[in-house]
Amino acid sequence: MAIRHILSLSIGLLSAMAHSASIQQVPTTPVKHVVVVMLQDESFDRYFGRYPIAENKPGEVAFHAKADTPKVAGFTKQVMTHNPNLTNPFRLAPAEPTCDLGYGPLAQKASYNHGQNNMFIWLDSEAPSNSINDDGCFPQSVMGYYDGNTVHALWEYAQHYALADHFFASDYSSTASGLINEIAGGTKGVLPKRVPGVDYHDDLIGNNYPLYDDGSSGRGLVHLTRANIGDLLNQHKVSWGAFVGGFAPTSHVSGRAVMASRSLNQQGSIEPDYIPSNEPFQYFKSTANPHHLPPLSDKTIGLSDQANHQYDLSLFWTALRNQQLPAVSFVIPKTGQNGHVGSSSPLDEQTFLQTLITRLQKSPQWSNTAVMLVWNNSDGWYDHITPPKAPRGMIGLGYGPRLPFLIVSPLAKHNYVEHKMLDQGSVLRFIEDNWQLGRLGKHTADYYAHSLDDMFAFHQQKTTS
Template sequence: MTAVIDNNTTTNMITTTPIKHLVVIYPENTAFDHYFATYPNAENLPGEPHFSALPNTPSINGLTIGLLNNNTNAVNPYRLDREDSKIVAVCDNDHEYSAIQKAYNGGILDKFVGNIQNTTSKSCDPNQPMGFFDGNTVTALWNYAQHFAMSDNFYSTNFGSSLAGHINLISGQTHGVVPEDIEGYVSNGTLIGDLDDARFDDCSVSQTISLTGKNVGNLLNQKGVTWGWFQGGFKPTNRTIATDTHDNNTSAVVVGQAVCGSAHVNIAGENITDYVVHHEPFQYYESTSNPHHLPPTSVKMIGHTDQANHQYDLSDFWDAAENGNLPAVSFLKPSQYQTGHPGASDPLDEQTFIVNTINRLQQLPEWNNTAIIIAYDDSGGWYDHVMPPIISQSNDPKYDTLLGPDGLCGHAPTSAYQDRCGYGGRLPMLVVSPWAKMNYVDHQITDQTSILRFIEDNWQLGRIGDQSFDEKAGSILGMFNFTNGHYAERLFLNPGNGTLLDLP
């Protein structure tokens, strides 16, 4: 790649592509087939947003007629409509490390019904993991795929849950957890479950963990590249008040821990807390944490190192971006009701967030050198018909179940960290950018750490090390066209239904 210098950016950093600003939008819990099983063919029932594919739309690795009508699972995959979003918003699927491996059943992929259980207290359909949406519900994502680039061969780095997917995005390394063993959550020093609470976060309420080692924030800081993690609900609603008694028997009121109490009502009418600790991966590393959720000292300091330590509320992103201070690397995490995570969110609330975000970003003066990546933290327990390539084996007899009760996940080399069986489930991934190839489907094997690797390569940061998956990650450069004269036009969509709008 040829280095490009742009003195008109806020960073003046040398990059190896024309991309000076990367924005990663990171929703939740979606397998590729759950959103793109029948792409580009939608049912187009009356009363639903219509979708018609552009001419010459490339084919993808979706569900064939045989898989739709004669599936090896206990029930066939079935279409969910827009009204079913209200059911998804209250019914979650098990998506932990062992359960997902069991569902994949050594590559037969026939155990999703029975192994992927409902994890809420609601009365939910046990066949739900076999459901999928099409372009009449996830209309925006299908339209972005039509006009920009997407992958049909992108995977979670490991089997398992949300926290692992977040940690892999920023470090490619789920080993190094302290303490080293917590039943169902940590094994052999490796993260295998969603332990909600980070040691370096006031809004943690139960047992906490931390991670050692480096993450991409450390690399960005070393290089002087501006960056931030921006999450809905990170801004405290209030702080606890304590009284500090001094040796001379005087006392003073001290402002204490942050309280993260903001909430929104989701599509099902349930009140959902905005901030989720295990969706904020940098809080698990002391070096990149903002334990007390302190605000940036000024808009100009957003992206730079100050008391906020690069961890922000989502509102801080727009304060910076719309005032000429868009960081070079930004991770955007919606409030929980808009993450798409079943049991709290749904595709329509998720779509509203994604479309509003992209519509606003396309109006920034920095748009011409910006790329947006839409990727997901895990497969959410939803059915997908593709067996991932296993590039990391693990033989923990307690938690590895990919090849049957005694089959483990192969056998890891003696020097390798255990409990990192992967790649895991196939996930949607799209690139929206003036530099993205148009109506393009990338088939190269990539994973969550391919995003990490793009950041490392574009800003010449080096690697994480210590068996991080960034060393093995496939490149996403095939989704871009960096030749002179290429320009993918802006696409403005309706946040309510995902259909096309006229340019403002």
């Protein structure tokens, strides 16, 4: 029996290695490695509304912008002092805890009130009150923002690399559907149709757990049958992987993997490292790893084997150390560091980002790597710019809130702000164009998305890290 097991593993390893040898797809730009960091729950104004001006109060990490820092479409005097909402935007201190508004897709859309942008404090069409929600949020909390004394690392990345100030969600979304949008360009066609969390357009608007995950339980599990970016990468034999915090099982019960690791965040809360709805590839049978199986060996990370391209985050560091990063990596931090309000904070989020980017910068692969920092949705936080109308043929509720977006790479333009309209589909489009994958469909966000090319300096001397 042991011999059969060894033979099976050997055959699988040889098959994966043969697949590796067959990979011939050459990128069309100097970018050989894309690392998409999938973060959560921030609007552009909440992180960059005051960029590049920080208050620099005593005891806080000081931020001083470069003299040639370009302007962004941030807060204006009118927005700061005569806001159409019931409260003007107000600054949050670094140590001030964050909270979860709990705004769903429909409430997010209603906040803009047909371009008047005056309903952000109203919760789900109900008049505001002085009561707080279960997570400790006052209705007025939606107007809070941070400056460079809190999101210091992000502002520094903007100073040295490329920031977009008109980057929008591809749709109004929940946590789960926002992450799915980032890999599939939409959530239409979710199954089953008649469960809470699925709207009458067959779009996912709730945080239903994925069907193909041992960590999922209860009613309302859903899945999608359409293609995601992983399918295109597989079809064209491009190496890729999703590296997820807490994905490795801590035990097995009745043949099912149990992911029970937990971590303390900087607010003193113990959070589960893995939540199934934070792993978008698990919603698709074609890219799921239901039992959280490890790869056959370190050499098959990024290739097709029993792990099906879904890995624990620790294997990203393994691949980086071995100089074997896949061509495309989706990095999903553990819950306490993914920026999701209520379970994470800007400081937790930045701790992870600084670790990730610093380690990448020290790698020989850094010279041809592009790190893209992408947020899934805004959680309802205030942003003063109304999302543009979506093309008639695009699936979903329409372009969603404006989000932060940065490209951190020696190939990115230096201290650059992109003002062109972009969205989450633009990240998909870059991957598709760079490896000539084609599009996910004629109604998905990537089909209509604008290019990220202007944020790169391919024709210029590489910026220094």
